[in-house]
Amino acid sequence: MSEAASAGTTSTTGLSPLEPMLRDWLPLQRWFAGKGRRIGRLRMISAADLLPPGSSPGLVHLLLDVDGDCYQLLLGVRPALPPALAPALIGRPEQGPYAGQCVYEGLGDPRLAALLLERLRAPGTLGPLRFDRDPMALIPAALTPRPLSGEQTNSSLIYGDSYILKVFRRVGPGVNPDLELPRALAAAGCARVPAPVAWYEAVLAGGEPLTLGVLQPYLRGSDDGWQLALGRLRSGDDFTAEAHALGRATAEVHSALAAALPTVALGPEQTARLASGMTARLAATAREVPALRPYEAGLRGAFDALAASRGAGVPAQRIHGDLHLGQTLRTADGIWALIDFEGEPARPLADRRRPEPAVRDIAGMLRSFDYAARSHRPFAPAWADACRTAFCEGYARTTGRDPREDRVLLRAYETDKAVYEARYESRHRPDWLHVPMAAIRRLAAGSDRGFGRAQPGTASPGAGPAPGEGFPSLSPHPRPQPPRRPHT
Numbered sequence: 438m439s440e441a442a443s444a445g446t447t448s449t450t451g452l453s454p455l456e457p458m459l460r461d462w463l464p465l466q467r468w469f470a471g472k473g474r475r476i477g478r479l480r481m482i483s484a485a486d487l488l489p490p491g492s493s494p495g496l497v498h499l500l501l502d503v504d505g506d507c508y509q510l511l512l513g514v515r516p517a518l519p520p521a522l523a524p525a526l527i528g529r530p531e532q533g534p535y536a537g538q539c540v541y542e543g544l545g546d547p548r549l550a551a552l553l554l555e556r557l558r559a560p561g562t563l564g565p566l567r568f569d570r571d572p573m574a575l576i577p578a579a580l581t582p583r584p585l586s587g588e589q590t591n592s593s594l595i596y597g598d599s600y601i602l603k604v605f606r607r608v609g610p611g612v613n614p615d616l617e618l619p620r621a622l623a624a625a626g627c628a629r630v631p632a633p634v635a636w637y638e639a640v641l642a643g644g645e646p647l648t649l650g651v652l653q654p655y656l657r658g659s660d661d662g663w664q665l666a667l668g669r670l671r672s673g674d675d676f677t678a679e680a681h682a683l684g685r686a687t688a689e690v691h692s693a694l695a696a697a698l699p700t701v702a703l704g705p706e707q708t709a710r711l712a713s714g715m716t717a718r719l720a721a722t723a724r725e726v727p728a729l730r731p732y733e734a735g736l737r738g739a740f741d742a743l744a745a746s747r748g749a750g751v752p753a754q755r756i757h758g759d760l761h762l763g764q765t766l767r768t769a770d771g772i773w774a775l776i777d778f779e780g781e782p783a784r785p786l787a788d789r790r791r792p793e794p795a796v797r798d799i800a801g802m803l804r805s806f807d808y809a810a811r812s813h814r815p816f817a818p819a820w821a822d823a824c825r826t827a828f829c830e831g832y833a834r835t836t837g838r839d840p841r842e843d844r845v846l847l848r849a850y851e852t853d854k855a856v857y858e859a860r861y862e863s864r865h866r867p868d869w870l871h872v873p874m875a876a877i878r879r880l881a882a883g884s885d886r887g888f889g890r891a892q893p894g895t896a897s898p899g900a901g902p903a904p905g906e907g908f909p910s911l912s913p914h915p916r917p918q919p920p921r922r923p924h925t
């Protein structure tokens with residue numbers, strides 16, 4: 438048995454010596470949801486040494502209850518940090534088993550990242566942690582790790598440009614859809630999603646396991662749909678062929694999910710409940726984001742219309758749940774893949790695992806074309822409208838049903854998404870708040886979003902009048918000023 442495999446008894450480390458430094462460090466992390474407020478309750482749920490105590494470096498796995506949310510931390514411990522790891526320092530506790538040592542964010546340490554891969558290659562348990570893998574997958578040893586840079590909800594490591602490990606930060610009981618759905622899709626033979634090859638969970642007394650991390654093939658040389666779209670906008674190029682292909686890819690994934698996992702038909706009461714959930718989220722967001730308040734009544738109209746539609750038999754199924762251009766990758770072979778099936782990170786896990794109308798994902802993508810167009814100077818409404826049309830046409834081509842036919846549902850979901858985005862941006866990227874706010878003004882005024890022509894070449898950025906502001910004659914609002922360009 439290797440040294441690493443013999444470790445793993447639940448650590449006796451108390452939280453108290455680390456607590457003051459964690460209180461300072463946690464709110465600064467991109468993945469920490471409780472930003473902007475002081476941490477109240479901080480409690481240790483579990484702790485496990487992934488290396489025998491006294492190893493240098495040491496690796497400590499923690500699950501912390503922070504004001505009711507559970508967070509996963511992987512902490513490194515060394516007597517001193519090499520310069521490359523200096524930015525990872527969390528602090529030097531004065532007492533406890535790590536007294537005088539450097540406690541740091543462990544994922545940035547290649548030695549510790551390599552150890553995590555070894556754990557995933559060899560299934561088994563380690564204190565509260567359970568490591569599992571697809572028995573058919575051959576995961577090579579000693580792949581060089583590097584942390585993924587860039588903005589993320591979680592933290593990811595890339596191994597040898599062959600695999601990517603996502604370490605979930607805010608976790609909860611129950612299988613994470615980002616493991617559940619790609620596994621179901623892989624089993625169903627759907628090649629649009631990288632199939633998980635290994636994963637790890639926490640098994641705590643008296644509850645369902647918590648998914649902590651998923652390893653999947655890294656699509657080397659792929660282009661992120663968001664960056665591709667921005668590149669096209671910058672060079673004045675059309676994106677409708679890609680939008681159409683994305684519509685087809687989304688439809689294929691939806692069809693495979695509907696075939697592989699339970700579906701339900703929402704009756705009038707459930708549709709009304711859906712609408713009241715959206716209304717409640719709007720009210721909560723308006724309390725948090727003052728800029729939204731003047732539009733609250735107008736936005737509510739979309740949800741009232743959904744409730745009044747008394748929709749009976751609305752098909753609901755497992756969906757992506759947070760689909761946008763940044764969740765799409767065009768592989769080196771030109772195939773579109775979808776990633777990150779976690780759903781909206783802020784929603785409770787049980788909600789994210791509930792079947793919902795597939796239109797929710799479509800609304801997410803339609804919003805994303807708007808985001809891309811608004812991040813371009815000047816705002817490129819015709820470009821966005823053409824992409825929206827192409828996406829719906831691609832979707833319809835595969836499923837036989839054009840999502841625009843579900844007008845009330847689509848409008849409600851687009852409104853709900855824009856509200857979610859307002860909260861997301863105000864919490865994480867206040868400089869971007871103007872992007873969803875532009876959509877919110879339009880949606881609150883009751884204007885439907887136009888769908889432009891999808892033929893390539895008809896929609897150059899910034900061209901012509903503004904069909905993108907909906908059916909312009911219906912909009913009582915002047916055209917918004919070009920936004921400040923968000924950093925990408």
Ligand SMILES: Nc1ncnc2c1ncn2[C@@H]1O[C@H](COP(=O)(O)OP(=O)(O)O)[C@@H](O)[C@H]1O
Nearest residue numbers: 589590591592601631654655656661763776777
């Ligand atoms: N299988 C993959 N192949 C290549 N790149 C990937 C893969 N999975 C994720 N990525 C890259 O990592 C980024 C973050 O992944 P994502 O699943 O969205 O994480 P998070 O939930 O933390 O936001 C993506 O935007 C993409 O650039």
Ligand SMILES: O=P(O)(O)O[C@H]1O[C@H](CO)[C@@H](O[C@H]2O[C@H](CO)[C@@H](O)[C@H](O)[C@H]2O)[C@H](O)[C@H]1O
Nearest residue numbers: 589590759761762763781782804805808858861
């Ligand atoms: O971190 P995730 O990718 O899971 O998703 C969150 O962050 C996204 C931003 O990184 C956010 O997406 C919003 O901004 C995108 C441009 O950066 C845009 O394409 C999306 O349409 C827009 O919703 C997403 O909402 C959030 O959950």
